Amino acid sequence: MSTFALPVQTWQSDVNARYAGSLDEQEQTILTRDGVQLVCRLMTPDDAPLLVDLFRRMSPETRRRRFHYPIDIVEEDRLLEDARRLANVDNRTHGGAVVALERAADGEHIVGVARLMRPAKQPKAPEVEAAITVRDDYHGRGLGTELLRRMVLLAKRMHAKTIVAEIEADNYAAIRLFRELNLTTVSTTSHGETTMRMEVPA
Numbered sequence: 529m530s531t532f533a534l535p536v537q538t539w540q541s542d543v544n545a546r547y548a549g550s551l552d553e554q555e556q557t558i559l560t561r562d563g564v565q566l567v568c569r570l571m572t573p574d575d576a577p578l579l580v581d582l583f584r585r586m587s588p589e590t591r592r593r594r595f596h597y598p599i600d601i602v603e604e605d606r607l608l609e610d611a612r613r614l615a616n617v618d619n620r621t622h623g624g625a626v627v628a629l630e631r632a633a634d635g636e637h638i639v640g641v642a643r644l645m646r647p648a649k650q651p652k653a654p655e656v657e658a659a660i661t662v663r664d665d666y667h668g669r670g671l672g673t674e675l676l677r678r679m680v681l682l683a684k685r686m687h688a689k690t691i692v693a694e695i696e697a698d699n700y701a702a703i704r705l706f707r708e709l710n711l712t713t714v715s716t717t718s719h720g721e722t723t724m725r726m727e728v729p730a
């Protein structure tokens with residue numbers, strides 16, 4: 529046996545153990561690092577208004593990092609239309625998402641979303657494209673880490689083989705977050721964009 533073989537096998541079994549199990553329909557609880565309790569569940573098409581609320585509360589920097597171009601002024605009709613499109617997921621074929629919700633006195637608010645999308649005409653494509661957003665006031669509290677771990681389980685539920693993330697090359701927080709998933713990853717950078725292709729564990 530080569531000296532390299534054992535660590536690789538050990539690492540692979542650690543990864544398989546970390547992503548064992550599945551993501552079911554039931555709500556779960558997420559605790560932020562500072563002890564705030566959030567609800568986590570799969571997205572449904574009814575979440576469109578909550579996505580509008582999230583968008584309104586995102587800083588210009590977070591919007592730009594998420595959508596890769598500055599979006600500051602958006603007409604109300606357009607906002608709801610886009611939110612309906614983004615909420616149109618079935619968590620099996622063309623798209624899925626995991627959301628984290630805060631239950632406040634004034635109602636529910638989505639504070640984080642990890643999303644996986646396939647091209648509309650390829651509902652069984654082996655690749656899914658990932659995107660993640662955490663509302664600014666929750667940054668650095670461990671929510672992104674929790675959502676991405678569940679996003680890997682969502683990828684398994686969607687029978688995806690590869691998760692592809694396109695991230696601005698200087699978005700170190702996001703690149704580090706995806707690296708910490710510890711999946712077998714090939715990264716390339718071109719024209720200011722880093723593409724990470726990650727193998728979904730069996």
Ligand SMILES: CC(C)(COP(=O)(O)OP(=O)(O)OC[C@H]1O[C@@H](n2cnc3c(N)ncnc32)[C@H](O)[C@@H]1OP(=O)(O)O)[C@@H](O)C(=O)NCCC(=O)NCCS
Pocket residue numbers: 589590591593594658659660661662663666667668669670671672673674694695696699700701702704705
């Ligand atoms: C990237 C993003 C999702 C991280 O979410 P988060 O909830 O803050 O992440 P976590 O709290 O789990 O932090 C994970 C790591 O990210 C890094 N990080 C998070 N926030 C950071 C900040 N404000 N500054 C520097 N590093 C930060 C840290 O390295 C942290 O590592 P640690 O676990 O050792 O502390 C969030 O910053 C975000 O929504 N950004 C805008 C959208 C975006 O960039 N999406 C990616 C492209 S689709």
